[in-house]
Ligand SMILES: NC(=O)C1=CN([C@@H]2O[C@H](COP(=O)(O)OP(=O)(O)OC[C@H]3O[C@@H](n4cnc5c(N)ncnc54)[C@H](OP(=O)(O)O)[C@@H]3O)[C@@H](O)[C@H]2O)C=CC1
């Protein structure tokens with residue numbers, strides 16, 4: 255009986271009626287799409303739990319280290335334009351006074367104040383702590399700290415003075431640890447605050463000529479991730495920003511000794527103006543975004559290097575998930591072109607050396 259062909263074809267006709275069988279793949283696709291849509295909708299429903307509430311800059315006290323020049327000065331101006339009270343921190347007093355004048359020109363009300371503090375942020379913690387205390391006494395508790403004091407050195411690993419490895423780590427890393435340490439307790443007590451670390455695109459990828467510099471900027475990311483996990487329950491948000499080459503006195507100085515390889519590789523993402531970079535940084539810090547990048551290359555680099563960093567919006571998380579593979583593919587082409595720049599420069603150098611010897 256069981257071998258009766260009529261019976262089995264009746265069963266299969268019942269299970270897979272010829273009319274809708276060809277539709278099965280589409281139905282499955284539809285179900286899968288419905289699941290994805292439901293998942294994304296669910297994510298957006300819980301998004302207020304993930305995204306921080308924006309900080310109001312009007313009347314807020316913003317401390318900017320490195321605020322007397324370049325990116326830091328532009329950040330101070332941007333915050334001042336939005337009604338903040340500013341403390342500028344740097345070493346050189348005359349540069350501070352000059353910057354204060356420039357910031358004050360952008361006042362939006364007559365209550366606003368710009369305070370200047372001359373201190374080396376990288377040397378003595380107790381000194382940094384005491385000047386921050388003074389600033390808090392004058393302008394109230396710090397709502398936002400921007401760690402922008404820093405400097406760059408480029409050169410081949412064996413040509414960079416060993417002392418520079420230490421000094422860069424001191425200024426770029428410890429110079430961000432100390433001011434942060436000095437404000438964090440009060441921020442935790444007040445259950446509010448923003449801390450910004452100014453890293454660099456060279457803090458996302460290690461590049462020829464930046465052995466000392468990249469390391470000091472990568473360090474900020476580790477600090478920021480760990481700190482963010484600690485202070486999130488206190489409603490404090492940390493932002494790490496990764497600017498490309500930016501037209502500042504620091505870049506002019508750095509360009510005087512920059513190896514050709516570093517120059518050619520950096521040209522990939524061009525040069526930005528400090529005002530443009532500052533706008534992005536302030537916007538991201540106000541929103542409490544952990545990651546802040548400038549330009550299309552910056553966007554790709556940040557998605558690519560997001561690792562286990564916190565996510566501050568659903569859109570950001572979804573974009574990372576979707577783009578990771580594509581950006582890695584693009585990155586491999588970039589890496590190939592960087593390697594060939596390095597190789598070409600080496601061959602050229604050797605050829606000109608050989609030519610010199612012959613003469
Ligand atoms: N320009 C660029 O291409 C890029 C820069 N960055 C980063 O942005 C930050 C700012 O750079 P940029 O604006 O170009 O540089 P600038 O040289 O224009 O400004 C640096 C600022 O930091 C201050 N500063 C330096 N060392 C100390 C210190 N030990 N203690 C206190 N203040 C200090 C300087 O004042 P003073 O010397 O008087 O102390 C100055 O106000 C740096 O961290 C840099 O690494 C990141 C990516 C790209």
Ligand SMILES: CCCCCCCCCCCCCCCC(=O)[C@@H](N)CO
Nearest residue numbers: 406454455456498499520523551554585
């Ligand atoms: C998907 C992958 C995209 C990859 C894009 C790669 C772009 C690399 C450009 C690196 C530029 C480094 C600038 C450093 C700026 C700096 O910090 C100094 N100028 C400080 O003075």
